[in-house]
Each structure stands twice: as C-alpha cells, then as structure tokens.
Amino acid sequence: MSANTKLLKGGKRQKESEMCEKLRLVDSELVSFYQYCQQMGFTPSEMEVICSPLFDVMQKNNLKRIFKVIISLLVLCATIYAATQVGSIAIHASAFGRIAMIKILPLWDWRHLFYETCLIGNPFYGEYTLTEDDCVSCESLESIDIANKVSYDFLLDNYLNRDAPIIITDAMDNWPAMNSDDFLFNNISQIYLQDEKLIDTVPCVLSTNLRTGTSDLLTFLKRIHNPAIDKWFVHWQNCDIHAVKALRKFYQRPYFLSNSVSPAHFNWVLMASDYSTNNYKTVELDSGLIMLAQLRGMTAFRLTPHKPCNESCPQLTGNLQHGEMLVFTNYLWAFEYYPGQKMDNIAVLTETVWDESTL
Known part of the structure; x- marks a missing residue:
C-alpha cells in the first residue's frame, strides 16, 4: 500500500471521527435542552x-x-x-x-x-357469454342474404337484432376509393410511409406470410413495394388513433347506418397479391358491429357460431365481391377469411361499439 493511499484513508477516518464527535455533541445539547424545558415546566x-x-x-x-x-x-x-x-x-x-x-x-x-x-x-x-337459448337466432339460417337499397330500420329489425349477417351490394357506390383506378396497395401504403405521426406506428395485430423479422408495419410495406416480391397476404389491425383516422380516408359511413351509431373504434386492412390458398385466416375481433368492405378483388369468408351454438347452428360461408359489404354483429359469430386467388385483393374491416340499448 502506497504512502498516498495510507494518508487518504487516514484523513477519511479522521473526518468520520470528527463528524461522529459533532453529532454526539449535538445530541447531548438537545437532551440537555429537553431536560431544561421539563424542569422549567x-x-x-x-x-x-x-x-x-x-x-x-x-x-x-x-x-x-x-x-x-x-x-x-x-x-x-x-x-x-x-x-x-x-x-x-x-x-x-x-x-x-x-x-x-x-x-x-x-x-x-x-x-x-x-x-x-x-x-x-x-x-x-x-363479459356476455352465450347460452343455448341464444342459439335460436341462428339455428334456422342456411345462407347469407344479399340485398341493396336497405334502410337502417330494415337492417336493424331483420338482421342486426337477430344476429343474422347480410351482404349489401350498393353500400360503397359513392366512395371515392371505388372510382379511383390508381388505388390498390400504393395509396394505402403511402399514408403510413409519408405521415410523420404514423412512421413509428405498430399495429396491434399483424399477420403475413412474408418474414420480415419484425412486427414493424413500415418494414413490411417497404418490402412489398419491391416488384420482385409477389404471392403474399397480410392483415393488420389499427388501434392507434392516428392510424385509425388516417385509414378513414378510404372508406365512409355507409348510407344505411344511423348517425346514432358511433364511428369505428378500430379498423383492419386485408390485402393480398396473387396469393393462392384455401386455408382460412383467423381474425380476432372485439365484440360489436363488424363491416367488411371489399375495395378490390374478392374475399372468401366463413362465419362460425361460438360455443355452445356451434352444435345447433351451421357455418355460413360466402364470397365477398368487389364493391360489396358484409355486415354482422359478432356476439354470435367468429370470422375467418382467405383472399381471392390469382388476383390483387384489398378489403377494409371496421369494428364499432354496438349497444342495442342506446340505438
């Protein structure tokens, strides 16, 4: 041990000793002062x-x-x-x-x-749970009705309040996105790539066959812009409020929906390019009013009753064509889909709070 080190340690001990002595003196003075106050009454x-x-x-x-x-x-x-x-x-x-x-x-x-x-x-x-009594709503369904020019009261009384799905063919006729030739994947991708608020957005759910090594949406969007990348599908859920609002540029409130129904709280994008499969993709949805709008191509879907209604109610399947909208409440139904084969597909799905007591 060097002389300098010994001096430093000695000085440190001396300071500690001096500090302890000062504290003892202060403590002694305080005790004396307390005793004096007691004696003085x-x-x-x-x-x-x-x-x-x-x-x-x-x-x-x-x-x-x-x-x-x-x-x-x-x-x-x-x-x-x-x-x-x-x-x-x-x-x-x-x-x-x-x-x-x-x-x-x-x-x-x-x-x-x-x-x-x-x-x-x-x-x-x-959480609301289904019982066998609820299954009477779906036990007689054999297929999904297709309609147009429907009113809100007609939709509410004949379908939504009965948990019956319906396809509406004219819900999107006046949407600008349906009349744009230069739409497809680029326009949707650009809102995420160019908006500063969405640069770091991470979807709550993202599923795709392309392995990017991350759940970052921007990494995926940049990859599909490469012309050499083909045969892919993706679906993701926007739950960030900025992303939800940004996607609303590509869809509008359907004419048949009452103003008393709140806007969608979450929305999804379903896209695919030349992706061939017959295997359904599961989409986990919150309970509420679900609307799937087919902007391009075709989507095959399947609605499966939740337990215990899956024993008494049939599965319902269908193909949603360009310009059509599937509308249903999913208290009773689980939703699955696969993209149309040998084509480019884009669909937007919205989730909306649905409380029949307030409608």
Whole structure:
C-alpha cells in the first residue's frame, strides 16, 4: 500500500471521527435542552412551538433527501431505458430477462398471465357469454342474404337484432376509393410511409406470410413495394388513433347506418397479391358491429357460431365481391377469411361499439 493511499484513508477516518464527535455533541445539547424545558415546566404544546424552527429545518432536509433519491432513481431508469434502445444492448437485455423469467418459474408460475387480455380485472365489467337459448337466432339460417337499397330500420329489425349477417351490394357506390383506378396497395401504403405521426406506428395485430423479422408495419410495406416480391397476404389491425383516422380516408359511413351509431373504434386492412390458398385466416375481433368492405378483388369468408351454438347452428360461408359489404354483429359469430386467388385483393374491416340499448 502506497504512502498516498495510507494518508487518504487516514484523513477519511479522521473526518468520520470528527463528524461522529459533532453529532454526539449535538445530541447531548438537545437532551440537555429537553431536560431544561421539563424542569422549567413547559407543556408539550409549548415545547412544540419552541422547537418548531428546528423541526422545519429537519423537515426541509428530509424533503431534500427524498427529492434527491427520486431524481437519482429517475435518472437511473432513464439511463437503463436509453441503453435498452441500443440494438445490441436491447438483445442482451431481452435474453437476460427471458432467462430470469424462466428461472423464477419454480417460485412463481407466471405463464397464465401471457394469455390474459388485462392483468387487473375490472369488477364492473361482465363479459356476455352465450347460452343455448341464444342459439335460436341462428339455428334456422342456411345462407347469407344479399340485398341493396336497405334502410337502417330494415337492417336493424331483420338482421342486426337477430344476429343474422347480410351482404349489401350498393353500400360503397359513392366512395371515392371505388372510382379511383390508381388505388390498390400504393395509396394505402403511402399514408403510413409519408405521415410523420404514423412512421413509428405498430399495429396491434399483424399477420403475413412474408418474414420480415419484425412486427414493424413500415418494414413490411417497404418490402412489398419491391416488384420482385409477389404471392403474399397480410392483415393488420389499427388501434392507434392516428392510424385509425388516417385509414378513414378510404372508406365512409355507409348510407344505411344511423348517425346514432358511433364511428369505428378500430379498423383492419386485408390485402393480398396473387396469393393462392384455401386455408382460412383467423381474425380476432372485439365484440360489436363488424363491416367488411371489399375495395378490390374478392374475399372468401366463413362465419362460425361460438360455443355452445356451434352444435345447433351451421357455418355460413360466402364470397365477398368487389364493391360489396358484409355486415354482422359478432356476439354470435367468429370470422375467418382467405383472399381471392390469382388476383390483387384489398378489403377494409371496421369494428364499432354496438349497444342495442342506446340505438
């Protein structure tokens, strides 16, 4: 050990010793002052008034200490967050985090939380569950009706309130997107590639046969702009409010829908190019009013009753052609689809809160 090191350590010990001595003296003075106040007959309330300046100073020092601790924690959290945004560090942090989660499994089995929609249950929320009595709505359905020039009352009484789906052929006749030749994938892609608010948007759900190595929508859109890329499909859900509003440029409120029905809270894009399959793609939808608008090409779909109605009600299948709209409430039905073969397909699906008591 060098002489300088010994001097430094000796100086540090001396300072600590001096500080301890000062604290002992202060403590002794305070005890003497307290005893003196008792001998003089001061009441506790009077002693509190006398000592209030000291209490104020001590309280301010405690607040400063707490504030410093909070600032230090915030700086530490910000530093850790900034570090995890670096690619290599983020990968290692993710790996260590996963290893840690695996290691704690014997102590706490957290795996059921992975499949939970919400970590904290809402005691005021009661999810509606189907019963066998509800199945009378669909047990006699054999096919999906096709209609045009329908009124809202007609649609409500004969289909929506009965949980029966319908295809409407003239719902999109006046939409600008239907009269544009230069539409297809480019226009939808451009709203995400050019809007600053959507540059970093991440869809809540994205499913495709193209492996991009990320769930980033922009990476996928840039890839399909390559003419060499073909035979692909994709569907994604917009739940970011900016993305939901941006997609509304390509669809409008159907003429048959009442103004009392709120706008869509989420919307989906279903696109495909020369993709041949007969395997249905599952789309997990929130409960509500569902409208699927076929902007280009064709979409084959299947509506399957939820349990227990799947035992007494049939599956309904159909093909949604260019310019047609499928309308249904999905309390009873699960929706699946596959894109039309050997063609380019674009469809927009909207999810709208549907509360019959307010309509």
